[in-house]
Amino acid sequence: MSKALSGYRILDFTHVQSGPTCTQLLAWFGADVIKVERAGEGDATRGQLRDIPDADSLYFTMLNHNKRSITLDTKNPKGKQVLETLIKECDVLVENFAPGALDRMGFTWERIHELNPKMVVASVKGFGPGPYEHCKVYENVAQCAGGSASTTGFDDGPPMVTGAQIGDSGTGLHLALGILAALLQRQTSGRGQKVLAPMQDAVLNLCRVKLRDQQRLERTGVMKEYPQYPDTPFGDSVPRAGNASGGGQPGSILKCKGWETDPNAYIYFVNQGAVWEPICKVIGKEEWLTDPAYATPALRINQMKNIFSTVEEWTKTKTKFEAMDILNKFDIPCGPILSMKEIAEEPSLRETGTIVEVDHPVRGKYLTVGNPIKMSDSPTEVTRSPLLGEHTEEVLGQLGYSADQIADLRKDGVIS
Amino acid sequence: MSQNLPLAGIKIIDFTHVQAGPACTQLLAWFGADVIKVERPGSGDVTRSQLRDIPDADALYFTMLNSNKRSLTLDTKTPQGKEVLEKMIKDSDVMVENFGPGALDRMGFSWARIQELNPGMILASVKGFSDGHHYEDLKVYENVAQCAGGAASTTGFWDGPPTVSAAALGDSNTGMHLAIGILTAIMGRQKTGKGQKVAVSMQDAVLNLCRVKLRDQQRLDKLGFLKEYPQYPHGTFTDVVPRGGNAGGGGQPGWVLKCKGWETDPNAYIYFTVQDHAWAPICKALGREEWIDDPAYNTPDARQDKIFDIFATIEEWLKDKTKFEAVDYLRKFDIPCAPVLSMKELANDPSLRASGTIVEVEHKGRGDKYLTVGSPIKFSDMTPEIVASPLLGEHTDEVLAGLGYSKEQIAALHTAKAV
Numbered sequence: 001m002s003k004a005l006s007g008y009r010i011l012d013f014t015h016v017q018s019g020p021t022c023t024q025l026l027a028w029f030g031a032d033v034i035k036v037e038r039a040g041e042g043d044a045t046r047g048q049l050r051d052i053p054d055a056d057s058l059y060f061t062m063l064n065h066n067k068r069s070i071t072l073d074t075k076n077p078k079g080k081q082v083l084e085t086l087i088k089e090c091d092v093l094v095e096n097f098a099p100g101a102l103d104r105m106g107f108t109w110e111r112i113h114e115l116n117p118k119m120v121v122a123s124v125k126g127f128g129p130g131p132y133e134h135c136k137v138y139e140n141v142a143q144c145a146g147g148s149a150s151t152t153g154f155d156d157g158p159p160m161v162t163g164a165q166i167g168d169s170g171t172g173l174h175l176a177l178g179i180l181a182a183l184l185q186r187q188t189s190g191r192g193q194k195v196l197a198p199m200q201d202a203v204l205n206l207c208r209v210k211l212r213d214q215q216r217l218e219r220t221g222v223m224k225e226y227p228q229y230p231d232t233p234f235g236d237s238v239p240r241a242g243n244a245s246g247g248g249q250p251g252s253i254l255k256c257k258g259w260e261t262d263p264n265a266y267i268y269f270v271n272q273g274a275v276w277e278p279i280c281k282v283i284g285k286e287e288w289l290t291d292p293a294y295a296t297p298a299l300r301i302n303q304m305k306n307i308f309s310t311v312e313e314w315t316k317t318k319t320k321f322e323a324m325d326i327l328n329k330f331d332i333p334c335g336p337i338l339s340m341k342e343i344a345e346e347p348s349l350r351e352t353g354t355i356v357e358v359d360h361p362v363r364g365k366y367l368t369v370g371n372p373i374k375m376s377d378s379p380t381e382v383t384r385s386p387l388l389g390e391h392t393e394e395v396l397g398q399l400g401y402s403a404d405q406i407a408d409l410r411k412d413g414v415i416s
Numbered sequence: 417m418s419q420n421l422p423l424a425g426i427k428i429i430d431f432t433h434v435q436a437g438p439a440c441t442q443l444l445a446w447f448g449a450d451v452i453k454v455e456r457p458g459s460g461d462v463t464r465s466q467l468r469d470i471p472d473a474d475a476l477y478f479t480m481l482n483s484n485k486r487s488l489t490l491d492t493k494t495p496q497g498k499e500v501l502e503k504m505i506k507d508s509d510v511m512v513e514n515f516g517p518g519a520l521d522r523m524g525f526s527w528a529r530i531q532e533l534n535p536g537m538i539l540a541s542v543k544g545f546s547d548g549h550h551y552e553d554l555k556v557y558e559n560v561a562q563c564a565g566g567a568a569s570t571t572g573f574w575d576g577p578p579t580v581s582a583a584a585l586g587d588s589n590t591g592m593h594l595a596i597g598i599l600t601a602i603m604g605r606q607k608t609g610k611g612q613k614v615a616v617s618m619q620d621a622v623l624n625l626c627r628v629k630l631r632d633q634q635r636l637d638k639l640g641f642l643k644e645y646p647q648y649p650h651g652t653f654t655d656v657v658p659r660g661g662n663a664g665g666g667g668q669p670g671w672v673l674k675c676k677g678w679e680t681d682p683n684a685y686i687y688f689t690v691q692d693h694a695w696a697p698i699c700k701a702l703g704r705e706e707w708i709d710d711p712a713y714n715t716p717d718a719r720q721d722k723i724f725d726i727f728a729t730i731e732e733w734l735k736d737k738t739k740f741e742a743v744d745y746l747r748k749f750d751i752p753c754a755p756v757l758s759m760k761e762l763a764n765d766p767s768l769r770a771s772g773t774i775v776e777v778e779h780k781g782r783g784d785k786y787l788t789v790g791s792p793i794k795f796s797d798m799t800p801e802i803v804a805s806p807l808l809g810e811h812t813d814e815v816l817a818g819l820g821y822s823k824e825q826i827a828a829l830h831t832a833k834a835v
Contacts, residue, residue: 147762162579162585170625177596
């Protein structure tokens with residue numbers, strides 16, 4: 001079955017996480033992604049956080065499925081020539097170099113546009129234009145600059161980073177969105193353009209509701225759904241809210257049976273107004289149903305700490321799955337805290353293709369996160385990541401280089 | 417605005433409400449799509465009235481997630497309402513929904529029926545869990561998705577509870593995934609002429625961002641420890657990826673460190689990364705030149721068992737510097753770091769206003785301007801124009817006229833309470 005992006009060719013200069021997340025997704029939708037790597041070591045993640053000596057690490061294999069790899073010395077004039085040919089033949093160039101690196105290689109936007117006026121040049125950077133635009137940015141630096149750290153964690157503790165890679169993978173996803181939009185625009189405009197996804201901005205996009213809360217705070221001075229209310233005063237900036245739900249329905253993370261030894265024996269519990277009656281019955285607090293202090297959602301906000309600690313007395317007597325089964329019967333919104341081990345072993349996630357087992361000629365089998373975007377007419381087939389330079393000859397052959405020319409390039413150290 | 421926006425000419429029927437779907441369709445509207453938000457007459461999207469800051473005016477929860485859309489009120493339970501929807505389906509390119517499982521079918525619009533009306537229609541859906549998952553009937557909220565998707569178990573401290581993230585991994589993030597799927601399906605349709613279904617579940621979207629944690633689970637299974645986690649080398653590992661506090665997580669150790677004023681300012685902190693090839697400049701900046709050549713300090717491996725002592729030394733150095741002073745100084749040496757910016761600081765950041773990431777929007781219903789997060793993605797050949805969210809049903813008559821209904825027919829629909 002043909003895939004949605006079949007026919008599109010991507011010159012992939014990205015490395016590490018943010019760029020590769022983007023290009024891997026496009027490859028899954030059928031684009032031909034040609035990953036250009038430096039001869040010798042290639043993408044640094046091949047050798048980082050290794051679990052098997054001398055084999056590509058999971059850091060690489062889980063972020064580079066379905067791509068082709070060529071090695072190229074872009075400092076060598078002959079390498080630059082190969083690059084020029086690639087630019088003419090590709091639709092998109094994606095990079096996440098440090099600011100200015102592509103320019104210094106001799107490939108400014110103007111030069112690329114001259115070689116191929118239809119090329120989309122897509123970049124991940126740490127910041128957009130401004131005082132920090134030349135700064136090097138990593139995942140957690142982006143989280144701190146984008147508002148996530150200041151609003152994550154508990155208010156009696158420090159700003160917290162999140163295990164979800166919103167700075168890297170999150171930005172890569174935004175870049176993919178931008179690339180597709182630019183390719184669509186190209187169909188009417190006839191020309192390419194630059195697309196930029198700054199990590200600070202991508203993080204902030206995900207923290208949209210915190211900017212909402214900042215404005216509410218400025219106007220009214222309080223936020224009733226935050227755990228600070230009503231006992232602790234608010235400052236002038238959105239505080240950290242611990243595990244409160246942040247939306248219309250109060251929620252919290254509660255201990256379940258076994259929490260003393262299992263760090264994930266917890267459940268997320270939402271005190272939804274519509275199911276207040278079954279909640280009281282399930283936890284054995286029918287008296288709250290006639291207690292005027294608990295009569296409405298607005299009144300219950302003043303009792304929230306007490307309500308959650310009482311519910312927790314009940315959840316502590318059940319495993320997280322037992323608690324879920326009981327609460328689900330009454331449509332009480334809740335969810336288990338799943339550990340990575342439970343997720344890795346979950347059969348449903350294997351069936352939907354969200355977790356996929358992939359075979360690798362050097363490593364053997366490993367698990368990866370497949371494509372979370374499910375399309376009925378463009379199914380994703382996850383194939384393994386490429387070995388370093390695995391497709392150099394194949395790609396050069398397709399670009400029109402003869403066997404002799406390829407041998408010469410190798411002799412000159414332009415390719416490995 | 418005279419620019420050919422990427423999605424000019426694309427018509428979207430937007431059945432979504434709250435956050436995940438609206439975040440998606442708002443972005444598509446910014447890229448030029450005509451997004452028609454279909455709302456229930458009377459109340460509309462529940463976020464119009466949730467977390468209100470101004471009585472009787474649409475809440476920021478709504479206005480910040482529904483820019484540039486048109487609003488049509490429609491009662492899809494009535495036969496006339498269903499007829500309007502049929503006309504819209506024939507006339508549109510994409511339908512986006514986040515109903516519970518089976519709701520669209522029960523409305524009389526199965527996928528087969530939709531395809532019959534319009535073979536090119538793309539049906540895009542936000543789900544809590546993927547189709548076929550044993551929790552697929554569960555109502556999923558933001559934090560429930562974070563807990564089911566692996567984020568909560570790997571966020572926070574090892575001696576504290578699983579912690580949710582303020583970033584909307586379950587809602588907005590899922591919306592971004594869905595937008596990617598929709599654009600991909602539009603491009604696919606150009607080849608085949610056919611639409612298709614696109615679906616993203618909140619659990620999967622969270623898990624996609626936690627990819628490196630699945631990486632770490634497998635490394636842990638194989639090796640029994642993870643060198644870059646704070647548990648190494650003095651603590652212990654179990655058989656699941658632990659919470660790592662504020663650790664750097666990749667190849668580079670880092671932590672959130674206190675700056676001057678931290679006792680009273682909850683965000684007087686920076687993120688500091690000990691990047692290997694910045695080690696010498698770091699030592700110089702701290703006045704610890706002796707560490708540059710000391711084998712106990714001058715490689716990443718050597719530093720690992722004393723990394724917290726190193727962070728403590730850096731924190732000592734930071735005591736008399738504000739987060740901005742510290743970052744300005746450290747940047748000179750290419751040390752990857754940033755201040756922990758509060759929402760207030762971000763709201764007032766001139767660079768983010770200049771780049772259009774934070775935008776001031778006029779809204780007639782609220783009586784004054786509000787701030788929103790604009791498109792984080794920047795294009796050299798396209799600048800989205802961000803305008804206010806619609807009032808409830810503001811475009812009902814306009815949309816119906818566009819579908820070919822006459823003034824009398826429109827009046828009849830109002831009388832029948834179908835719109």
